[in-house]
Amino acid sequence: MAQTHLGKSIAQLSVLIQSGSLDPVALVEESLDAIRSHQDQAIFTRLLETRAKEEATASSKRLREGRSRGLLDGIPVAWKDLFAIAGLPTTAGSIVLADAEPASEDADVVKALHAAGMIAVGRVNMSEFAFSGLGLNPHYGTPLNPLATDVARIPGGSSSGSAVAVAAGLVPVSIGTDTGGSVRIPSAFNGLVGYKASRGRYSMAGVFPLATSLDSLGPLCRSVQDAIWVDAAMRGRFAPEVERAEPGGLSIVVPTNVVMDDAENGVLAAFEATLARLSGAGVKIRHAAFPAFDRLFQVMAEHGSLVTAEAFALHHRRLAGPEAEAMDRRVVARTRLGEKITLVGYLETLKVREQLIKEVAATLGPNEFIAYPTVAHVAPALAPLEADDELFVKINGRTLRNTAIGNFLDWCGVTLPAGTAEAGMPVGFLLSALKNHDERLLGAALALEETAAKDP
Structure with a gap:
């Protein structure tokens, strides 16, 4: 039986990638296969297969040549459906924007994680226009909480797909937004770490807004260590500046x-x-x-x-x-x-x-x-x-x-x-x-x- 790397944290995957035990191309293929075959097809609104494979191939080449971009090189990431992705309309969980003008360039934070070597595998579902803490979406379907064993339960919102994608082991991290709890609520409902950064900590260029006096961003992931690494990369830092407290x-x-x-x-x-x-x-x-x-x-x-x-x-x-x-x-x-x-x-x-x-x-x-x-x-x-x-x-x-x-x-x-x-x-x-x-x-x-x- 082939070894699976799904459900691992960024830190666990990074050790394998940096040591040469895991090729980014193989990891991305595993992630894409898992997304395509998953029983819940409401988690992702769009796969970025061509882009993901190109980025993974480039990451693999860098690593073989000893030019790693750091701990996040080769790590898959999913983006909430309100971050601009070059060549695609930003639909924000809504069908009324399906024919909107495609973005001319990535959002600044998408660029930042690309520069750190991360692989964008797809866009994930959300409450329409990010305006609900529950995560229901009548257009693309509602991602189901993968931890529920009795009845179908909500994922939390508005970063619903972000939480479910990580909790289901399809990606180790997804980037969401938080205007009233949209990173922290779905993270809590799905047993994850969710970090809402201070408003203004990251560039908001290319992020579809909800309320600019409140909007903030952050990762949904499996550990605080993972959040710290992603936070540094989203600010263009090569290494974190966080010290563990006593x-x-x-x-x-x-x-x-x-x-x-x-x-x-x-x-x-x-x-x-x-x-x-x-x-x-x-x-x-x-x-x-x-x-x-x-x-x-x-x-x-x-x-x-x-x-x-x-x-x-x-x-x-x-x-x-x-x-x-x-x-x-x-x-x-x-x-x-x-x-x-x-x-x-x-x-x-x-x-x-x-x-x-x-x-x-x-x-x-x-x-x-x-x-x-x-x-x-x-x-x-x-x-x-x-x-x-x-x-x-x-x-x-x-x-x-x-x-x-x-x-x-x-x-x-x-x-x-x-x-x-x-x-x-x-x-x-x-x-x-x-x-x-x-x-x-x-x-x-x-x-x-x-x-x-x-x-x-």
Whole structure:
């Protein structure tokens, strides 16, 4: 039986490639074959077979000649369907953009990972226009959570295909976007590491937007080490600048308001067990209320959310024309809510946002992180959400609640696998830090990852 390399991390594959034990061409062929034969054909929206094989051949030649571009040379990567790929229209999970003008060049971050030697194997599915935390897509199908053993469960969104492609072992990493949780939610639901970088850490050139005041990027992968390597390459660095922290030197603040509301018992149990293990490893933990959390949801209830206002501004012409009939009805309904948001309300929300960012920063110690469950529930069943739009709206809001706090307050964050809960589904442990503290965050996540993942 032929050896399979599917399901391995970037770090595991890199050792094999750099040592000459695994040829990038063979790895890419294995990945493409697995994608084509996989029972779930809703994961990828497009394979980049010709490009992938050309890049793999070039990588193989470099390695044979001793000219490796580094640890990522020859590693396959999938791209969420809103990163520009030269020669193709950027469809953003929608059929209304199928005939859009092809991109003249790759997005900047696609170029960056190409320069690091990574192999672009395809584009992956997503919530249409990235406007849902659940991952349903009526046009290309909804990728199913591969860890569900009882009923078909959602993948999480909006980077749905990104998470499922990695969790199913088709690629070791996929790059997603995160405006309200779209990297961290699907990562948590699929038992992966998901890193939402600080907004502005990477170039957004060539990335189809949702809400520019909130949009950020990041990898969905199998380990924090993998995320660190990809992060460096996305910024054009040859080597990471992250130092592993010592657990005994870390301090975590656990919020006592909002984030635990309506949480499933299994999620709470897994989270508390994780805290206990971290405390046993020497991590200092304190609990505190964050009035800013209540205030930010109050201001959104009063004036409307930033993401809805900016999504409507982006799509208002599309919604007024015939294209709206070809869009996901749930995306249309949510986006149209932005028409009711006034300029005064929008500017007031931005003003309050800046105040709350400063308020929270002032309450944290210089070396403190914030931690709480990534999502207050495990991945729910798919069928009820497809059948009931009112339930869809309710669960979408609940799913996005915890992660959206970090986007509003402009944090960076990493979700770590932290045990399982209802139906044996994964729970995510979200570790966050203030904006531009990414190196500290990644160093802390690296130190805590193994302890967080241990079974109680």
